[in-house]
Structure formats: structure tokens, C-alpha cells
Amino acid sequence: MNKRLKIVVIGGGSSYTPELIEGLILHYKELPVTEIWLVDIQEGKHKLDIVGKLAQRMVEKSGLPIEVHLTINRREALVGADFVSTQMRVGLLQARIWDETIPLKYGVIGQETTGPGGMLKAFRTIPALLDICKDMEELCPDAWMLNFTNPAGMVTEAVNKYSKIKAIGLCNAPTGVYKWLMELYNVPAEQIYAEFVGLNHLHWVTQVVVNGQSKLEELLGNSQGYSAKNVPQSEWNESLIRSLGAIPSYYLKYFYLKQEMLQDQLESSAKVGTRAEIVKQLEDELFELYKDPNLAEKPKQLEKRGGAYYSEAAVRLMKSLYNDTRDIQTLNIPNGRILDFLAPDACIEVNCLVTKQGPIPLAVSNVPFAVKGLIHAVKTYEQLAIEAAVSGNRDLALLALANHPLVPSVNVAEPMLAEMLEQNKAFLPQFFQA
Structure with a gap:
């Protein structure tokens, strides 16, 4: 395999980019990249220049024959690409601040990937990504799109439904589970198998096998669970975890501990600002x-x-697609027949066997009865929201919010939606056409 490999990063001015560059340098042998194109928009050019120069210094230090190009001309970058990684944020961190603060005024959780904030992020992002797909259909029709842009499941589903591009959604949360288990049991990742069931940012771990032995039972007694820096640290209710028989993702605290999480957000917003404001400082x-x-x-x-x-997840997926390694990774892909209570085109987060032709979802051994209703409710909201994002239909947007388990009433949803759309007017032309 001596083909020149070209990787395009949309949102190349992101603070995450150095991690991706590091991954590509470390795994050059298995993924011989010759060109990396970092792409951003005019408003992000300042950051692109800073991050891009660091990327160039990193490659230079490695001594590898990789060219790093910086551009705000997306079409120039996409010609003949093999992989297109997307990590964009339409509206930058200012829009995330609105996503997190406006819902709080209405007594609703404000979060950038779930609830009303997640919906507005999807509204800003989906049309922008579908535009990129049009360029890809013309300039690199065989490329894989690896989508990290949140809400990753919804965005990937929209790309699969409304374009011809091959898209796979990724998230760092499953990698976080493996890191947690590696530390807990002091073993390498190869000796661990974890089964994931659900949607992006709404998954449960239903199996954990370490060195051939099931560890799920003992982990159900661990009320700390695994967590993340971007989700407040409320402890789980042990009875809930035991009766679920599965380890919930830390994002599920927004659903199972609604009041506590809302209170936490209100307090921290008053004291130190929202997560977006903290991230802006970082x-x-x-x-x-x-x-x-x-x-x-x-x-x-x-x-x-x-x-x-x-970037570990990104580089690992590229390596597996390129080398046909057939290893197991947790990805966001169309459901097919894996979860029989969802439509075949619904995007789910599940373990897949990764082949050169793409990921093949693996059957799940256990879908706890208690989680099916929540998966179905959130997927109903997601599919309505995707349709609203593409059509600009406000009634559909309200229907989507009314179906979201974190929204207490349609009479709360209506004025909140109106304010959020108005605040995001510059990024949502589809909702403001005459």
C-alpha cells in the first residue's frame, strides 16, 4: 500500500488539532499520511494560523515526510481526500454560551449536546455539514467522513440521510470507559471488552469482560462510575445502577438526576460561569x-x-479502515436491525467490526428493558429535530422539544425556542425565510 494518503480536517483551527497531529505522527507506519489539510473559515483564521504553525512544528520535529497545509478554501483542500475529519463549531463558543444559559432562564438544563442547547447546536451544524457533503460528493466522493462534531449521533444521521457521503460518527466517551477500566484493573485495552447499547451521549455499558472474566456485577456496586470533566460530579444512586444491570454514561445524569444537575448548573453558572465560559478561558x-x-x-x-x-478514536478508525484490521470499535452508525424498536436508518452508538468497506454493527447481547423507553423517546426527539434543522420548520422544532424528556412542558418550550432561535438568527437562515 503506497498510495498517497490525504487527510482533511474541517475545523482545523480547533484547540483539539494538536492531539490529532500527535496521533497521526505516532501511527505513521500503519497510516502513512502524506498530506494534512487544516481547514477553517475566515472568522477562525487567527486560530488556524496559530494551531497550524504548531502542527507544522510537530511534523517537522518528527522528521516524517508529511506536508501540513492551512487554508480557508475548503474546496481546494477536499480534492482527492481519503478521510475528512469534522470538528467544527458553528457560532464558536459564544453560541455554546447561549445554548447553556438560555434554557437555565426557563428552569431547563442547558447543555451543548442534549436538550434545547443540543438541538440549537444541531440546527446550526447540520446545514453547514450538508454543504460540506455537497463539495465532497463532487471533489472526493469515495472519502470517509469521520464526524466528531456534536451532537455527533444526530449530525451523522443527517449526513447519512441527506447526502451520498459515507459518514461515521465518533465520540471520546467510549474511549474514556476503556481508560477507566484499564486504570481500575491495571490491564491493557486489548484485554478488555465492553459492550455499548444506546445513542451518542445516551449509552449504557451492558457487558464488561476483563481477561475473559465478567466484571459487570462488581462494577455495578461502584457508585462513582466513570465521568468526564464537562459533566458535573453528582454520584449515582446505587439502587438504580443495580436494578438497571448496566453502567450508564455520565451524560445520563442529566436524565436520572435531573433536579440535582439543574441545581448544579444554576449554582455554577452564578459562581464561575457556564462550562462554555470555563472552556473559553482554557x-x-x-x-x-x-x-x-x-x-x-x-x-x-x-x-x-x-x-x-x-484523536485516539479518530486515528484508530482511520487505521482500521485503511488496513482492514477488523478490530472492534464503538461507533455511531445506522441501526439496521440491531435495536428492533428503532428504525433501520436511526443512528445508534454500538460496537462494530471495522473493515475496509466500513463498520459492521455487532449484535448486542443485552438491552435492559428499562432503557428502551428512554432510547426511543430521545431518538424520536432527534429525528424530529433533524427534519426541523433541514426544513427550517418551527412547528417541527417545537414538537421535537416537546418530545424531549428534559423539557417539562410545551408552554415552557415555546417561548424558550423563540428566544433561542432569535439569538441564533445569524446562523439559522432556514428558520427566518419570508
């Missing part, structure tokens, strides 16, 4: 570090950003 610090002309590696501080390990 990003400013990171970019100051990135500017240092002597820095030629990923700084340790990047791990505080909340998206640690995402």
Missing part, C-alpha cells in the same frame, strides 16, 4: 501556549479541555 490559555515558537508537541494542559482521547 482555550485562551491553550492558544497562548500554542503561540510559543519553541513548542513542538501537544501540551499537557489540553487534557483539561474535556475532549481528551478524541
Whole structure:
């Protein structure tokens, strides 16, 4: 295999980019990349220049024959690409601040990937990504799109439904589970098998096998569970975990501990600001570090950003698609017949066998009865929201919110939706056509 490999990163000015560059350098033997194109928009050019120069210094230090190009001309970058990785944020962190703060005014959880905030992020993102897909259909029709842009499940489903591009959604949360188990049992990832059931940011771990032995039973007694820096640290209710018979993702705290999480958000928003405001500070610090002309590696501080390990997932998936390794990875792909209570085109988060032709979803051994209703309710909201994002239909948007388990009443949803749409007007032309 001596084909020139070209990788395009949409949202190349992201603070996460150095982690991806590090991964591509470390795994050059199995993934011989010759060109990396970092793409951003005019508003992100300043960050692209800083991050891009760091990426170039990292590659130079490695001595590998990789060219790193920086551009705000997306079409120039996409020609003949093999992989297109998307990590974009339409509206930048300012829009995330709105997603997190406006719902709080209405007594609703404000979060960037779930609930009303997640829906507005999807509304801003889906049309922008479908535009990118049109360019890909023309300039690199055989490329794989690896989508990290949140809400990853909804965005990937929209791409699969409304374009011809081969898209796979990724998230760093499953990698986080493996990191947690590796530390807990002091074993390498190869000796662990974890089964995931559900949707992106709404999954349960229904099997954990370490060195051939099931560890699920003993883990159900661990009320701490695994968590993330971007989700407040409320402890789980042990009776709930035991009766579920599965380990819930930390994002499920928003559903099972609604009041506590809302209270936590209200308090922290008043004291230290929302998560977006904290991230904005972190990003400013990171970019100051990135500017240092002597820095030629990923700084340790990047791990505080909340998206640690995402490049591991990205590089591992590229390697497996390129080399036909047939290993098992947790991905966001169309359901097919895996969950019989969802439509075949619904995007789910599940273990897959990764082949050169793409991921093959693996049958799940156990879908606890108690989780089916929540998966179905959230998927109903997601599919209505995807349709609203594409059509700009406000009635559909309200129907989607009314179906979301975190929204207490349609009479709360209506004024909240109106305010959020108005605030995001510059990024949502589809909802403001005459």
C-alpha cells in the first residue's frame, strides 16, 4: 500500500488539532499520511494560523515526510481526500454560551449536546455539514467522513440521510470507559471488552469482560462510575445502577438526576460561569501556549479541555479502515436491525467490526428493558429535530422539544425556542425565510 494518503480536517483551527497531529505522527507506519489539510473559515483564521504553525512544528520535529497545509478554501483542500475529519463549531463558543444559559432562564438544563442547547447546536451544524457533503460528493466522493462534531449521533444521521457521503460518527466517551477500566484493573485495552447499547451521549455499558472474566456485577456496586470533566460530579444512586444491570454514561445524569444537575448548573453558572465560559478561558490559555515558537508537541494542559482521547478514536478508525484490521470499535452508525424498536436508518452508538468497506454493527447481547423507553423517546426527539434543522420548520422544532424528556412542558418550550432561535438568527437562515 503506497498510495498517497490525504487527510482533511474541517475545523482545523480547533484547540483539539494538536492531539490529532500527535496521533497521526505516532501511527505513521500503519497510516502513512502524506498530506494534512487544516481547514477553517475566515472568522477562525487567527486560530488556524496559530494551531497550524504548531502542527507544522510537530511534523517537522518528527522528521516524517508529511506536508501540513492551512487554508480557508475548503474546496481546494477536499480534492482527492481519503478521510475528512469534522470538528467544527458553528457560532464558536459564544453560541455554546447561549445554548447553556438560555434554557437555565426557563428552569431547563442547558447543555451543548442534549436538550434545547443540543438541538440549537444541531440546527446550526447540520446545514453547514450538508454543504460540506455537497463539495465532497463532487471533489472526493469515495472519502470517509469521520464526524466528531456534536451532537455527533444526530449530525451523522443527517449526513447519512441527506447526502451520498459515507459518514461515521465518533465520540471520546467510549474511549474514556476503556481508560477507566484499564486504570481500575491495571490491564491493557486489548484485554478488555465492553459492550455499548444506546445513542451518542445516551449509552449504557451492558457487558464488561476483563481477561475473559465478567466484571459487570462488581462494577455495578461502584457508585462513582466513570465521568468526564464537562459533566458535573453528582454520584449515582446505587439502587438504580443495580436494578438497571448496566453502567450508564455520565451524560445520563442529566436524565436520572435531573433536579440535582439543574441545581448544579444554576449554582455554577452564578459562581464561575457556564462550562462554555470555563472552556473559553482554557482555550485562551491553550492558544497562548500554542503561540510559543519553541513548542513542538501537544501540551499537557489540553487534557483539561474535556475532549481528551478524541484523536485516539479518530486515528484508530482511520487505521482500521485503511488496513482492514477488523478490530472492534464503538461507533455511531445506522441501526439496521440491531435495536428492533428503532428504525433501520436511526443512528445508534454500538460496537462494530471495522473493515475496509466500513463498520459492521455487532449484535448486542443485552438491552435492559428499562432503557428502551428512554432510547426511543430521545431518538424520536432527534429525528424530529433533524427534519426541523433541514426544513427550517418551527412547528417541527417545537414538537421535537416537546418530545424531549428534559423539557417539562410545551408552554415552557415555546417561548424558550423563540428566544433561542432569535439569538441564533445569524446562523439559522432556514428558520427566518419570508
